[in-house]
Amino acid sequence: MFNKIQKSIGFSFILTGFLLLSTESAVSQQVNHHERAKRFLDESGMMHQLREIPHIIMGQFEEEGSKFDMETRQKIAATLTSAFEEEKLVDDAISYLLNDIEAGHIQTVMDWLEHPLTQRMNELEIISNSDSLESSRYDYFENIENNLPDQSRIDMILEFDELTNATDNTVYFIADLYLAMVTAMNPYVPTAEKVSMEDIPIVRGLIIREMHESYKNVTIGMNLFTYRTVTDPDLLAYFDFYRTPAGSWFSDVSYGVFENVLKKATSRVREINGYDNE
Numbered sequence: 001m002f003n004k005i006q007k008s009i010g011f012s013f014i015l016t017g018f019l020l021l022s023t024e025s026a027v028s029q030q031v032n033h034h035e036r037a038k039r040f041l042d043e044s045g046m047m048h049q050l051r052e053i054p055h056i057i058m059g060q061f062e063e064e065g066s067k068f069d070m071e072t073r074q075k076i077a078a079t080l081t082s083a084f085e086e087e088k089l090v091d092d093a094i095s096y097l098l099n100d101i102e103a104g105h106i107q108t109v110m111d112w113l114e115h116p117l118t119q120r121m122n123e124l125e126i127i128s129n130s131d132s133l134e135s136s137r138y139d140y141f142e143n144i145e146n147n148l149p150d151q152s153r154i155d156m157i158l159e160f161d162e163l164t165n166a167t168d169n170t171v172y173f174i175a176d177l178y179l180a181m182v183t184a185m186n187p188y189v190p191t192a193e194k195v196s197m198e199d200i201p202i203v204r205g206l207i208i209r210e211m212h213e214s215y216k217n218v219t220i221g222m223n224l225f226t227y228r229t230v231t232d233p234d235l236l237a238y239f240d241f242y243r244t245p246a247g248s249w250f251s252d253v254s255y256g257v258f259e260n261v262l263k264k265a266t267s268r269v270r271e272i273n274g275y276d277n278e
Contacts, residue, residue, distance in 0.1 A: 037097040040106050041090070043113050044250075045122065046257055050093055053177070053261070054084045060181055072188050079184045083268035089261050096260040100253060108246035121230070121238050128226040140225045149224060156235060157223045163242040166223075167216040169255040174215075175207040176262040183269045197275055 041047040057080055065073045112118055127133060148154070161167055179200055186194055195203060227235055241247040 033098055033101060034094060036106065037094045037101065040097065040110060041093055043110055044254070046093065046254060047090070049258075050089050050261065051086055053089055054081070054086055057084055057177055057181055060178070064181065064185065068188060076184050076188060079269055079272045080181065082272065083180070083184070083265045088268070089265065092261045092264040093257045096257055097253070100256065105246045105249040109250045112241055112246070117234060117238055121227075124226055124230070128222070137225055141221055144221065144224070149228070153224070153232070156232070156239065157220055157227070160223065160239050160242070161216070161219055163239065164251045165255065167212065167219045170219060171208050171211050171215050172255070173258055173262070174211065175204050176259070176266070178207065179204055180262060180266040180269055183266055183273070183275075187273050197270070
């Protein structure tokens with residue numbers, strides 16, 4: 001009997017040790033995936049864009065909020081500040097990536113992001129959007145009709161927009177951000193101006209249709225300006241990545257991150273305003 005108990009206890013210790021090791025391994029894997037997702041957001045530039053969202057929506061509200069009294073403005077601002085807290089957005093983005101993590105694709109994208117050509121293009125994209133080139137951008141757009149690039153360059157830029165769905169994603173982002181603000185303001189506007197939560201998808205569709213054409217022109221014009229000094233072979237090499245499975249995944253997941261982040265933030269607005277309890 002004693003020997004049986006000894007064997008039983010010994011087996012229990014072995015099993016417990018195995019379970020502890022398995023748990024530690026699972027926790028370690030979760031940590032690794034979390035850090036990998038965070039690094040991916042950093043290196044892709046999405047982290048910077050995520051951290052800009054609270055400033056963008058509060059800037060929008062400053063324009064729209066002037067019609068409310070001070071107390072109401074403060075209430076709406078508090079709702080938006082809470083729902084769009086920077087770290088909440090980052091956590092939502094990481095959670096989304098963890099649910100849709102394609103380790104091979106992420107590594108392929110991160111390798112591509114470290115390529116000299118990609119880094120050069122990223123630098124051009126950052127510089128072209130900076131305040132320091134505002135005058136140059138204005139002059140370029142003012143004179144573009146008289147100095148159109150070759151049709152081959154225009155076709156390349158148009159194809160790039162289709163490959164990345166850049167115009168679609170930009171318009172979706174603007175529409176979703178605006179509707180999050182509308183949801184925050186909704187309880188405080190006159191009855192005639194209220195938007196039914198059930199009508200939000202309809203309103204979203206109307207906004208997207210109204211904005212799409214003008215924003216496509218902006219996207220195409222901005223890309224023509226951004227890559228104006230890049231040779232055709234380099235531009236094609238850069239664009240070709242988006243034809244690969246990893247490039248297609250990168251394009252899709254980039255929008256997916258922001259779509260999910262805005263959806264979660266809007267859900268927090270709804271919760272604060274009590275819509276989810278109706």
